[in-house]
Amino acid sequence: MQASIQKTPFKNGLPLEFEIIDLENVFYKKASMMTTPHRAQFYHILIIEKGSGTHYIDFKPVSIEDKSIIFIPQNSVNLYDIKGSYTGKAILFTDKFFCKNKEDGQFLNTTMLFSSLYDIAKFKNDTISSEVNRFLNAMQTEYVRNPDVSQYSILHNLLHIFLLQSEREMRKQGFKELQPSTNLTTVLNFRNLLEEQFQTEKSVKTYAAKMILSEKQLHKATTAILDKTPKQIIDERIILEAKRLLVHSKQAVKEIAYELGFEEPTNFIKYFKKHSSHTPNEFRKRY
């Protein structure tokens, strides 16, 4: 699994795992790389000045619009629209850059901007004098400064404020976030556990047991928060991984089946068809 998808690691030798790049430049110069699906090991923030087309994040379409900001979680599969156009900037950073301490990690894990509990975060950024833009400008100015001992902390803090201002802007534009609750905590823990083990563990019962909960309690939490059963959530995760592997690796279907914990390829094919209405090979051909 580690080696099977083409991963784009952060550029080696960068003093900070933080970059601000010109979207247009990257798009035209590295067109083949960008329009071939790849999985990025860093968080992306796309600052779209002018744009059109459809960007795919984990096979879900996100439309590219003028003056908008899009937040892409790490490890998601990005497919840039070859016919689309993007002008603006992209901010890239890693966990290592942002998570100086436990609180930073917790923030990134739970913020609506990068959480898999919600759709991809996106908002309109058409007020030049907005706080969001102020910190965006400040980050860009700091980024091109000659480095000194304060630069990392300043960039880190500016990014943190920028993300907080973005959350505020999302709420202003009508985004409803989930309120902290025992159920939400349960769902987040379940997601984290699932992320670690979905290749080998598919039973709701086992997950519940690991969380020291009854199946009923887990069921209650996921239906309350996401309106999905634990089984549905497990299936969705496996199907997403199957799709990623089908499209981004050259592995045979039976190898993928094995990697995802199916002993019989036919079971995997049936399972895939049931949940995505295509056979694995049909899906692969579409991309």
Added chain:
Amino acid sequence: MKNLVFAIVIGATAIACNQKKVENKTIKKVEKMEISNTQKVTELLKSIETGAQEPAGYINPNKYIQHNQGVADGLAGFGALLQQIPAGTAKANTVRVFEDGDFVIAHTDYNFFGPKVGFDIFRFENGAIVEHWDNLQEKVTQTASGRTQIDGFTEITDLDKTVANKTLVKNLLTDVFFGANPTKITDYISTEKYDQHNPNVKDGLAGLGEALASLAKAGMPMVYEKNHTILGQGNFVLSVSEGIFLKEKVSFYDLFRIENGKVVEHWDTIEKLIPAAEAKNKNGKFNF
């Protein structure tokens, strides 16, 4: 008694004038044989417009260190640049030109690939040009002060104050632009008259303050990071620096005119730096 003194003064002035005339004549004679470096630069820049071949002869054909990062090194690079310009479309009108030691500084109203204002610096060795730096900015039609990016005072005066004026600009940079002592700005810039030719800034100290404050408020302060050189002659002093403007790495060329110990007029060009990987020569934008 008073009248006598007056008469003597007049007499002395008359003699002085006569001497000056004689001197001027000899200088002119010399110039006929060997034209000045400033003249060579003016002719060379004009040749971009006229296509004249001779001025390129002022460049040392074996050594022409190019610092314009978009132009290849050597005389060949300069030739290649000229060839890119569609014939008969270029304009080059040098408005100010002065010298400081082996350096000649020109301030030119250009039009090639669109109207531009540019500062060019040439270094001479044994009467030939061996090195070139420049900084260009597009011309705009409307400016905040109503002045153009290039008009204003052109006459070189106060030749005896070159050192003092260069020192003034050096201190202005250290204290104000680099921020060691920003409140001392009125020690350097006249509070009565500050004619501004930066297209986005209004006249006067207040205009400068207003422009800097609005940039800072938007989260993109203008940052001077390093001064590379200060060149001047008489009342004109040019500083070459690098820093950040509108979120980009840029080079700042600032030309100051000094009158009675205070800056009274300012022109500049701000050019985005080309990343080293995309540069057409390895000489760097600065390296004076």
